[in-house]
Amino acid sequence: MDFQRRGVMLVIASPSGAGKSSISRSLFQQDPNIRLSVSVTTRARRSDEVDGTHYHFIDVPTFKRMQAEDGLLESAEVHGNYYGTPRAQVEEQLAAGNDILFDVDYQGTLQLYEKCRHDMVTVFILPPTIEELRARLERRAQDSVGTIEKRLRNARIELDHAGEYEYVIINRDLEQSVQNVRSILAAARLKRERQVNFASFIIDLQSQIDSL
Numbered sequence: 001m002d003f004q005r006r007g008v009m010l011v012i013a014s015p016s017g018a019g020k021s022s023i024s025r026s027l028f029q030q031d032p033n034i035r036l037s038v039s040v041t042t043r044a045r046r047s048d049e050v051d052g053t054h055y056h057f058i059d060v061p062t063f064k065r066m067q068a069e070d071g072l073l074e075s076a077e078v079h080g081n082y083y084g085t086p087r088a089q090v091e092e093q094l095a096a097g098n099d100i101l102f103d104v105d106y107q108g109t110l111q112l113y114e115k116c117r118h119d120m121v122t123v124f125i126l127p128p129t130i131e132e133l134r135a136r137l138e139r140r141a142q143d144s145v146g147t148i149e150k151r152l153r154n155a156r157i158e159l160d161h162a163g164e165y166e167y168v169i170i171n172r173d174l175e176q177s178v179q180n181v182r183s184i185l186a187a188a189r190l191k192r193e194r195q196v197n198f199a200s201f202i203i204d205l206q207s208q209i210d211s212l
């Protein structure tokens, strides 16, 4: 039995600074079968970010044009900037059996759920405490004091949506969190194989019975 499995959409969300990008990066390094969905954003590039790798950095008119041309699978305004998932390649990658990791906020998760719920597994990452969340945002040292305050306030809204996710992880130890997400993805892959492969296999067994 060797059927092509459709890829899984692994959606990870959290309050800003809880650690989803760190988890995603580590997961990506450990698992060659994962592709990262590289979003477009109108946010300014941080000093440690590479255009085309972390995000596609674009201006507002380009973002609006992509939206108008239906080039974004989902899009949202987050912390005062626009973000979106380019539609191109998502379907192609899934059909080729590649799993795709999406780092999006709760608005993006809801939009993806409307369109792709059968392909998705969703994970919400919590910080151990709000003091630690603030400390992580400060240690990251990529945002102004005002931006950090805005992201901490917005964490309240993001946390309102934690219950909408299938899995919730408290990110205390980074490596443990990565292992937890890997287990979730492994379970989602098995479920997908069961859905797709065994359905075909059972039809094949039945046709063998029919020709007895």
Ligand SMILES: Nc1ncnc2c1ncn2[C@@H]1O[C@H](COP(=O)(O)OP(=O)(O)OP(=O)(O)O)[C@@H](O)[C@H]1O
Pocket: 014, 015, 016, 017, 018, 019, 020, 021, 022, 023, 136, 137, 139, 140, 171, 172, 173, 174, 175
């Ligand atoms: N388990 C952890 N323990 C300690 N520090 C962590 C842990 N996980 C992540 N960090 C650190 O916290 C900071 C924020 O992490 P990261 O950028 O991954 O958060 P994020 O959830 O992706 O934030 P954003 O939504 O703003 O992109 C980084 O400096 C990262 O190194």
Ligand SMILES: Nc1nc2c(ncn2[C@@H]2O[C@H](COP(=O)(O)O)[C@@H](O)[C@H]2O)c(=O)[nH]1
Pocket: 013, 014, 015, 016, 039, 040, 043, 074, 075, 076, 078, 079, 083, 084, 085, 103, 104, 105, 106, 107, 108, 109
């Ligand atoms: N709805 C979407 N949200 C996205 C997308 N890409 C990132 N994000 C979320 O934005 C915030 C801030 O990210 P940062 O890189 O500026 O710190 C975070 O919650 C991301 O998950 C997207 O394509 N769509």
